[in-house]
Amino acid sequence: AAALGGQSVPPPLAAVGALVGAVVPGVIAWIRNRDDHIGLGWGDVKLCLGLGAWLGPVGVLAVILLSGLVMVPAHLLGRGRLLLPFGPALAVAAVAVALAAALLHSPLVPLSSWP
Numbered sequence: 001a002a003a004l005g006g007q008s009v010p011p012p013l014a015a016v017g018a019l020v021g022a023v024v025p026g027v028i029a030w031i032r033n034r035d036d037h038i039g040l041g042w043g044d045v046k047l048c049l050g051l052g053a054w055l056g057p058v059g060v061l062a063v064i065l066l067s068g069l070v071m072v073p074a075h076l077l078g079r080g081r082l083l084l085p086f087g088p089a090l091a092v093a094a095v096a097v098a099l100a101a102a103l104l105h106s107p108l109v110p111l112s113s114w115p
Helices: 011-034 042-077 087-104
Strands: none
Touching: 011 042, 042 087
């Protein structure tokens, strides 16, 4: 957050964000992987946990949604045969959400102290 010129997420909000970042993709990974489908991996869950601590609960949900919106068309263009890693989409979406929150002075994602 400091690298973007923003303020830190308060510790209680960071804890909630980490929990949301771990539970939401964790449930998706568990559901997809229990039937031997290749889907969200546990590394993606760990990445979302860290992103949740950095961006807070609203920010990590925005990251998950935005990265999903990017990956669905990419998956459809590959006609389901192309296995694409989800981590890079999460990373790009996280930077986009952090920059948007900082530039728009969003009260939902506490990275909004840019002048």
